[in-house]
Amino acid sequence: MGSILVFGASGQLGQCLAHVARERNTPEMVFLPEEQANILNPAGLQELFAHYRPAYCINCAAYTAVDKAEDEVELARKVNRDGVVNLSRICAEYGTTLIQISTDFVFAGTSNQPLVETDETAPISVYGLTKLEGEQVIAEYTNQYFILRTSWLYSEYAGNFVKTMRKLGHDRDELRVIWDQLGTPTYAIDLAGCILSIIETGNQQYGLYHYSNEGVTSWYDFAVAIFELSNIAVRTIPIRTAEYPTKATRPPYSVMDKTKAKTQLGVAIPHWRESLKVCISRLSAQEQPAA
Numbered sequence: 468m469g470s471i472l473v474f475g476a477s478g479q480l481g482q483c484l485a486h487v488a489r490e491r492n493t494p495e496m497v498f499l500p501e502e503q504a505n506i507l508n509p510a511g512l513q514e515l516f517a518h519y520r521p522a523y524c525i526n527c528a529a530y531t532a533v534d535k536a537e538d539e540v541e542l543a544r545k546v547n548r549d550g551v552v553n554l555s556r557i558c559a560e561y562g563t564t565l566i567q568i569s570t571d572f573v574f575a576g577t578s579n580q581p582l583v584e585t586d587e588t589a590p591i592s593v594y595g596l597t598k599l600e601g602e603q604v605i606a607e608y609t610n611q612y613f614i615l616r617t618s619w620l621y622s623e624y625a626g627n628f629v630k631t632m633r634k635l636g637h638d639r640d641e642l643r644v645i646w647d648q649l650g651t652p653t654y655a656i657d658l659a660g661c662i663l664s665i666i667e668t669g670n671q672q673y674g675l676y677h678y679s680n681e682g683v684t685s686w687y688d689f690a691v692a693i694f695e696l697s698n699i700a701v702r703t704i705p706i707r708t709a710e711y712p713t714k715a716t717r718p719p720y721s722v723m724d725k726t727k728a729k730t731q732l733g734v735a736i737p738h739w740r741e742s743l744k745v746c747i748s749r750l751s752a753q754e755q756p757a758a
């Protein structure tokens with residue numbers, strides 16, 4: 468098949484890819500953390516590509532601190548746009564298929580219908596804008612790419628909303644969580660499975676796809692489900708966005724339609740609650756003292 472380079476390997480999705488690749492015995496995967504492969508260093512990328520001549524490049528590297536990005540515009544743009552330029556250019560040179568990950572935050576959130584790939588983008592945060600710029604530069608260099616837009620990623624790995632809620636739920640008596648932002652959580656292990664399926668099946672239906680778990684929820688209902696499944700008794704109060712001021716504005720509605728991914732990539736997508744159960748049981752098992 469040829470080797471598969473994974474950039475940003477020590478982040479959440481990078482670790483989930485390693486987890487699923489171990490389970491599936493996927494050969495020839497090369498996991499590259501930032502210290503070994505900075506996507507802002509073209510000379511370093513040239514060395515790696517010359518050595519591995521990869522069939523696929525999966526870009527999990529990104530600037531993902533949504534609030535901080537409002538103050539670090541230049542850095543966010545460097546990683547989320549310029550880094551993607553570097554990868555697209557070198558993928559084109561080596562005939563490598565690029566798999567780029569993007570976000571529901573490219574949308575303004577003014578729709579009340581599940582969003583399809585052709586819907587208008589209008590980011591309302593620096594993070595969303597720079598991720599959109601990253602999507603847009605790819606086609607200037609190559610047409611051999613998949614862009615997977617995903618949302619609300621969580622897993623056993625790295626920092627995420629599920630782990631934050633479980634920690635806060637233990638530490639506090641009461642939590643206030645926004646209920647007027649609607650979207651769909653995505654178990655990053657499921658997304659990693661989708662990425663590896665594209666590679667394993669040699670799919671060549673290149674282009675832009677939406678991928679999240681199935682269903683719709685609010686951050687509040689998501690938090691309540693996390694507490695129920697984790698047996699955490701904490702008073703959870705639904706609040707409006709205005710009652711939880713943040714530096715960056717989040718889209719009030721970012722539910723994505725996955726019809727294209729299901730038909731063209733042939734992936735089965737679990738409901739968010741089913742995947743959340745799997746993640747919570749794995750997290751709980753990790754917390755049990757060894758017998």
Ligand SMILES: NC(=O)C1=CN([C@@H]2O[C@H](COP(=O)(O)OP(=O)(O)OC[C@H]3O[C@@H](n4cnc5c(N)ncnc54)[C@H](OP(=O)(O)O)[C@@H]3O)[C@@H](O)[C@H]2O)C=CC1
Pocket residue numbers: 474475476477478479480481500501504505506507526527528529530531546550568569570571598617618619620621625626
């Ligand atoms: N997390 C989420 O909820 C969502 C994420 N996404 C997208 O999914 C993808 C994966 O996200 P996730 O795994 O959660 O993010 P993480 O923040 O967990 O991982 C991103 C990784 O990229 C690394 N990185 C940053 N700059 C560079 C660089 N210049 N060169 C190489 N590596 C770099 C980071 O290293 P370090 O930590 O050292 O900076 C980190 O390990 C991203 O494209 C993100 O935009 C989309 C929707 C939702």
Ligand SMILES: Cc1cn([C@H]2C[C@H](O)[C@@H](COP(=O)(O)OP(=O)(O)O[C@H]3O[C@@H](C)C(=O)[C@@H](O)[C@H]3O)O2)c(=O)[nH]c1=O
Pocket residue numbers: 531532533570571572617618619620627628631642643644645648686711717
């Ligand atoms: C901790 C906390 C958060 N919230 C709200 C704030 C926010 O609207 C929502 C989620 O907060 P977080 O900061 O965990 O997540 P946030 O960084 O907004 O998550 C986003 O990350 C980027 C990378 C993406 O691409 C998006 O798809 C999305 O997952 O929950 C509360 O209402 N109460 C709380 O106690």
